[in-house]
């Protein structure tokens with residue numbers, strides 16, 4: 001899928017690396033994970049400077065270094081702009097956002113070094129920084145685009161108004177807004193963000209399409225309603241699982257969001273990739289919405 005007229009081509013499903021260190025994988029295991037993704041048509045990898053308390057990118061770099069040529073088979077997305085106190089940064093007193101141009105450039109250059117690559121396919125401002133002017137943020141992104149360190153620029157967790165403001169200062173239009181969108185967080189349907197993507201012809205990226213696993217939480221009443229709804233419709237979709245239906249639900253929005261998945265299980269990467277072909281019928285999409293919301297549509 002082309003993310004935007006001036007954007008990169010990404011796979012329909014994107015593999016997210018936020019949780020990748022939870023199982024203490026070796027570089028070889030991460031390398032195998034990438035190859036599993038490729039085997040199933042998932043070519044796009046999402047990461048961020050802050051993931052794994054600033055340790056994930058270095059692990060990805062070690063995994064990529066094991067197979068010359070692997071990096072070119074993948075599209076890499078990274079993000080910057082969130083800074084938290086931790087062992088590497090004892091000088092930081094308070095978690096904060098910083099999307100100033102110089103700060104973004106410094107972070108991206110560190111990301112390239114850690115991932116052992118010369119460029120990323122997409123660089124995102126991780127969260128809107130309430131204290132930085134949009135022209136300042138844009139100056140950093142424009143410089144990185146001009147010197148080829150990033151092939152495209154976008155944002156994450158931006159409101160429609162924040163996106164519009166920053167986009168106005170960009171030399172090349174932003175190519176996505178990566179947002180939280182799933183059955184337990186449907187606000188983007190109503191807050192204008194998905195409509196803005198549709199109007200501008202950019203595909204949103206949808207993070208945590210399984211609500212970080214909460215759609216399977218037995219303590220959550222929405223989960224049992226979703227499980228029942230999924231069972232009722234599964235036979236119409238080649239016995240699809242709830243997780244596959246949840247991915248298909250996200251992807252069915254007319255703005256064509258690309259789900260950014262987070263499993264550490266190889267078989268679940270495969271089943272996510274297979275969800276790609278599910279086209280939910282209108283009434284089933286609304287039935288899943290009702291099950292998640294616990295009420296009828298207005």
Ligand SMILES: NC(=O)c1ccc[n+]([C@@H]2O[C@H](COP(=O)([O-])OP(=O)(O)OC[C@H]3O[C@@H](n4cnc5c(N)ncnc54)[C@H](OP(=O)(O)O)[C@@H]3O)[C@@H](O)[C@H]2O)c1
Nearest residue numbers: 016017018046207208209210211212213216261262263264
């Ligand atoms: N831009 C942002 O601000 C932002 C914020 C959050 C995340 N993200 C991106 O989105 C990616 C995905 O986020 P996420 O990890 O929250 O995604 P997710 O796909 O919603 O959730 C993944 C979690 O669900 C669990 N899970 C999957 N299938 C399951 C099943 N059938 N039963 C029970 N548990 C199941 C997984 O466990 P297993 O590993 O055991 O399968 C994993 O812990 C991240 O890696 C990151 O790249 C971006």
